[in-house]
Amino acid sequence: MAAPVRGMAGSISIGNTTSFQKKTRSKLVSIPGTRPSVQNGQLLVSSGVSSLDYVIGGGLAVGTLLLVEEDRYDSYSRMLLKYFLAEGVVCGHELFLASARDHPDQIMQELPSPIVDDVAGMKISEGQSQPSDPENPDTMKIAWRYQNQPKVQIALASSVRFGHYYDVSKTMEPELRQAAKCHSFYQLQETPVTTGSSLIKVFVKTSLYFQVLASASKVRNVLRLGLHSLGSVLWGDDVCCKDNPAHCHALTTFLYILRGLLRTSLSVAMVTVPSHLIQNRAVMGRIIRLSDTAIALESFKGSEKETNPLYKDYHGLLHVRQLPRLNCLSCEVPDTKDLAFKLKRKQFTIERLHLPPDLSETVSRVSKTELAAGCGTTATGNKHLDF
């Protein structure tokens, strides 16, 4: 059911912003915090970050699994998990959090606080309008109608507001947090077994309990699951330390069972995996195939890209590895694969990485000599063969 992003050759979607909303005629019970997707009618929930919702096709479909490959020091993937859980608290969904390294209560205490201002007002104030002014060197004389447009459309946004904004510098009020029902699972308190058995047991208990409750009370709600650093050593898997791990089947079986359980209930799961530690690339490939939506975060901290002037405004790159095809033949592919993210205080923005055009004279010459050196002999060959 899932398609890799690279395989889509003939997808159209250039401008994805549309203000049409699907008219639903009360066939679907409306659950707070969800909306039907414009493309295929699936019920979507917001992931907490509105630009991430845009990149993965409007939001997370209920019943699917989002896989996040962690960055090297687990700073931004942890932030995404916190946004996901905070969105659940604000929308009134139920939460389930499982982690091995840090206690779930500690993660819950670090949730960012929601900004309650009007989102539309914030958007207007961010795009500062410059009245045309002859003294201002930025104003254009002839094309003045375009002077408030950005030079390149880099911000990704849809015109329909869905999801909330959070302030990272403040943590969520304890009253707001305690109003949400949260189940947690901390690996240290259990006897050390491999991932599959212990987590499955707990999750099955929770989901069955939840479904029984829901069918009894006729109030349907969405359950959001957050699983932090699945596959790391503390979960009891040796996927990260060996080339031929003995426990890789436990991890993949768990993901398969988890996805099956998600499909039969109104749940959404976000799983973060430390993919930079996994030695065997085949295992990572299997994990990606077993999830629905897969993204990877690559932060610039500590790598040589930090000093690259191209990346100076951003904190890292976002790679979309896979998007799901749910009950339809094709999926919504974002029109560019070069995405970069930055974490500001009030927003986690994902933008198109915009390369300025290289106008120097030596550009085309350099590429031609490289090509000639590749297939000809380099010792005596004529490097200046220009066609």
Next chain:
Amino acid sequence: MLLYNVIESCVLQGAEAGGFILIQDTVKCTGRGLLKCFINAALKRGEDVHVLGFESPETEVCAGLDRSCVQKLHFHKGFPDPLGWTRRSSFTVERFASQHITQLFKDTQQAKASVLVVDSLSLVLRHHDPLVFCQTLQELRKGGVIKTIIGLLHSDLHQQGVVGIVCYLASTVISVAPANNECHSVAKTTRRTKSGKVMQEEEYFSVSEDATLSVQANPRQPGHAQKERDVSEADPTSNLTFNLRLSEEERKAKQKVALPFVFSQEKKSALLKPTPGSGRIVYKPDANDDFDEEDPDDDLDV
């Protein structure tokens, strides 16, 4: 300055308890000097320090430490017999498990904070399963008895995956490497705070005889900074057979030309104001429109 900060604030307040500082070294440059600085700083703060010495004798580790605080230091002899073959050691590698180590601390629990220093985690890793080892470390960190764990790891003795997972568990990783001049070494410190912020720094340091650290300024980044190639742009309007330049009068005349669609200031500003929301379609059905309220898809059995 990061190295100083890490050593001085080795045991922070209760909120950051459970820190794990990892010193990574190789055969080219040893990290044992840095380990001694940590021990010295902890002793000066009056903390209980337990050292599991598997790779070096007590005399070597305690040489140069401050005489007055040595009674807070508890050395558990593992060298020269870490596996206990000749039964001369008080703590063997097999006993590296959370219940034994916690027992050690409970026997001598007096001071306000306890620090565990492991002289070499490499020896422990060679004789224990990495999974069990990481589980033990995690239990020790969260157990509440030990405030900080400081370990020395020889990164060239293990596979990359194993080194990776130990670094993943650590809150601070210090990698030492030899520098160009012999008396100094380079330390690359990566510190991860609880809030997710990551601080990184590379510094020259040297350790003196009495286990004090001296840190020099940051080393130059070799070969990373790409110098901007100054392409001197040639003036394109020179050396032409026709004239592309403007004289002063010609420039003034050009600016005086009235452009079409030149509006006054107020009209321009009014046109430039952003309108909220996107387009709306307002449709007024007239008499000819047959507006049926029923949804034609209603009879579909979907």
